[in-house]
Amino acid sequence: MALPTFPLETKTPAQEALRDEVRAFLAEALSDLPARERARSWTGFDADFSKKLGERGWLGMTLPKEYGGHDRSAVDRHIVVEELLAAGAPVAAHWIADRQSAPLILRHGTEEQRRTILPRIAAGTCFFGIGMSEAGSGSDLASARTRAERTADGYVLNGTKLWTTYAHKAHYMIVFCRTGQAESRYGGFSQVLVDMSLPGISVSPVLDIAGEHHFNEVSFDNVLLPPDALLGKEGDGWAQVMSELAFERSGPDRFLSSFVLVDELLRCLKRMPGPAETSDLGRMVARLMVLRQMSLSVAGRLARGEQPVLAAAIVKDLGALFEQDVPEIARRVLREDASDLEYAAVFRRILLAAPSFSLRGGTREILRGIIARGLGLR
Amino acid sequence: MDSSTYSMVLETSEKLFAGRGGEGFDPALWSAAEEAGFPLALLSEEHGGFGFSAREAFAPVRVAAACAVALPLGETLLANWVASQAGLGTLDGPVALAWSGVEAVPFGRHLRRVVCLSELDGGVGLSLLHPAAELWHPGTNHAGEERDMLIATEPVAPQARVAMSPVALRAVMSTLRTVQMAGAIEAVADMCLRYCNEREQFGRPLGKFQAIQHQLAILATHSCAATVAADMAVAAFETLATQGEEVFIPTAAAAKLRAAEAATAAASIAHQVHGAIGFSEEYPLHPLTRRLWSWRDEDGSESQWAAYLANWAQTHSERGLWPALTACDLAKVA
Structure with missing residues (x-):
């Protein structure tokens, strides 16, 4: 079977020091943040916090220094990111920009785009939204209909994107759209960098099942884009968006969403009177320990310049199952008499967020299709 | 990183064990494995080994499991490792560790010696036994591998002691099963993929049906997880001397649990996608799945290790579980 390899990472003293430094910072910075807020995981938005991380050099870590980055490895970034997520830090403001927009711009952007945008991402002051899904185009991204028409002055963008997290706070959106005639199903697509302050953009909230606002619908009505809004090459949009998704799928955010x-x-088990049936807890810890090493291994392969697409899909599939099982295991292990208000609030937040874990960044079914293709079945 | 030694050991093992799977102990194959030096591979050169890394030493065990070979290879490997820790020298011939009491001994009736283990002053006491053939009460595990009970003899006073906690030694023994499960799961996954590419129904190969593709994808995720689990346990075993039991025991416990979970899923999917033929005696799936069903509960059942790890998590989470998890990260072998 053509299974991917997951070589184990081993820690270095420098990495341990980095981890300690991040942990000490978080202990201080989050001391007043209650668990129910930390349970928001990477949908907790705090622009000031993001700026503080930027000041400490923990954003844009893998970007070159000349673009405001820090020339650190993907493993160093993994360490910082997993410390942030494990602590339930409010990372949403910079999350998309740091995770996928910055590496995408670094890889495909013009020198001008890199120089103007990347340093701001690394500083934690420039936020991005994802412009992929549409009302009629979810898993089948190639059916997207948003269109950028070339004109003498640049592009005119028309269409509507959906499920864009924090579009209402983003400075830019990278919009996947049609720019040409499709010579094939995946042809004729491009990505454009859209300044969210341009006229003709309307952002309207879409509330989730908990009544929370992070999703949006974003409409582009004859939005005039300058010619340098094009990101990468015209017509290469499909390949580019696939590489963007690979960044989106490879991190510890894929198994730590319910860690709080x-x-x-x-915490509550300590207060539970009498013995608990905890073997489910033991199995859960085992899955988490192995998932962490798998995720670190993917970071190690990224750091060596590899593109572990299949390995990342496997970690994301297993990770989402894990994240979704956590509330189910918790309700089997903990009896009501040991719960308290804080626990109950955390539990509900994660229970209500859980369905999204195997949808965002590629559904479970899409991931399994990718894995099947990797096995040579498709 | 795969060293050249590792690749060489894999290749030699594959040559030796491929097609040699069977129900019970195979003396001829044992001699061949001994000739290749596999049973002593964990020992340093001065003790008659090759100074292999743990990863290299466990490679033949994984391959043997993938080939459903019935040999006390890992058992002999570990018994010699323990004996050398205790200064008992090299033990040739098939030999296994066994806790004194009621546990069944792997391949008991074929062993030249048994290293009998007992808890002793916080460490483990060792005594070498040479049980007569008639003292073995024969039994087997679900896969037909010999698991024999030693009919109680007079208690033997320990001849030596290893400064290792009993639970750490149990975790070492469980690591053998973890490695075996990883090897067998990968072989099961291979077999499923091959079968689904060949077998046609409704005019096309099974592997072209999306329902089957997703089952095979799930199987692949479990196989990868089991392999990583086994690698983690072996790597933590390697650093036992430097990072200590505090890192090794929870890592090995987690690895055994995760591999056991993967074993259950793999066996279930494998039989489902194979249909009736995979349920027949002539088809070579059951030597693997029956082993998986056995190994997941040998050397500490799934529920025992789950209880252990749950307790570990509860007692190591004063400042949250996270610091306890990262404390188990492996450092490079010096």
């Missing part, structure tokens, strides 16, 4: 509940569960 794990800690809350352990």
Whole structure:
């Protein structure tokens, strides 16, 4: 079977020092943030916090220094990111920009785009939204209909994107759209860099099942884009968006979304009178320990310049299952008499967020299709 | 990183074990494995080994499991490792570790010696036994591998002691099963993929049906997880001397649990996609799945290790679980 390899990472003293430094910072910075807020994981938005991370050099870590980055490895970035997520830090403001927009711009952007945008991302002051899904185009991204028409002065953008997290706070959106005639199903697409302050853009909230606002619908009505809004090459949009998704799929955000509940569960278990049936807890910890090493291994392969697309899909599939099982395991292990208000609030937040874990960044079914293709079945 | 030694050991093992799977102990194959030096591979050169890394030493065990070979290879490897820790010298011939008491001994009736283990002053006491053939009460695991009970003899006083906690030694023994499960799961996944590419129904190969593709994708995720679990346990075993039991035991426990979970899923998917033929005696799927069903509960059942790890998590989470998890990260072998 053509399975990907997951060579184990080993820690260095420098990495341990980095981890300690991040942990000490977070202990201080988050001391007043209650667990129910930390349970928002990477949908908790705090622009000031993002700026503080930028000041410490923990954003844009893998970007070259000449673009405001820090020339650190993907493994160093993994360490910082998993510390942030494990602590439930409010990372949403910079999340998309740091995770996928910056590497995409670095890889495909013009020198001008890199110089103007990347340093601001690394500083934690420039936020991005994802412009992929549409009302009629979810898993089948190649059916997207948003269109950028070339004119003498640049492009005219028309269409509507959906499920764009924090579009209402983003400075830019990278919009996947049609720019030409499709000679094939995946042809004729491009990505454009859209300044969210341009006229003709309207952002309207779409509330999630918990009644929270992070999603948006973003409409582009004859939005005039300058010629340098094109990101990468015209017609290469499909390949580019696939590489963007690979960045989106490879991190510890794919198994740590419900980690705050794990800690809350352990906190309340201490107060539970009488013995608990905890073997589910043991199995959960085992899955988490192995997932972490798999995720670190993917970071190691990224750091060596590889493109571990299949390995990342496997970690994301297993990771989403894990994140979704955490609330189910918690309710089996913890009896009501040991719960408290804080636990209950955390539990509900994660229970209500859980369905999204196997949807965002590629559904479970799409991922399994990718894995099947990797096995040579498709 | 795969060293050239590792690749060489894999290649030699594959040559030796491919097609040699069977129900019970195979003396001829044992001699061949001994000739290749596999049973002593964990020992340093001065003790008659090759100074292999743990990863290299466990490679033949994984391959043997993938080939459903019935040999006390890992058992002999570990018994010699323990004996050398205790200064008992090299033990030739098939030999296994066994806790004194009621546990079944792997391949008991074929062993030249048994290293009998007992808890002793916080460490483990060792005594070498040479049980007579008639003292073995024969039994097997679900896969027909010999698992024999030693009919109680007079208690033997320990001849030596290793400064290792009993639970750490149990975790070492469980690592053998973890490695075996990883090897067998990968072989099961291979077999499923081959079968689904060949077998046609409704006018096309099974592997072209999306429902089957997704089952095979799930199987692949479990196989990868089991392999990483086994690599983690072996790597933590390698650093036992430097990073200590505090890192090794939870890592090995987690690895055994994760591999056991993967074993259950792999066996279930494999039988489902194979249909009736995979349920027949003549088809070579069951030697692997039956082993998986056995190994997941040998050397500490799934529920025992789950209880252990749950307790570990509860007692190591004063400042949250996270610091306890990262404390188990492996450092490079010096």
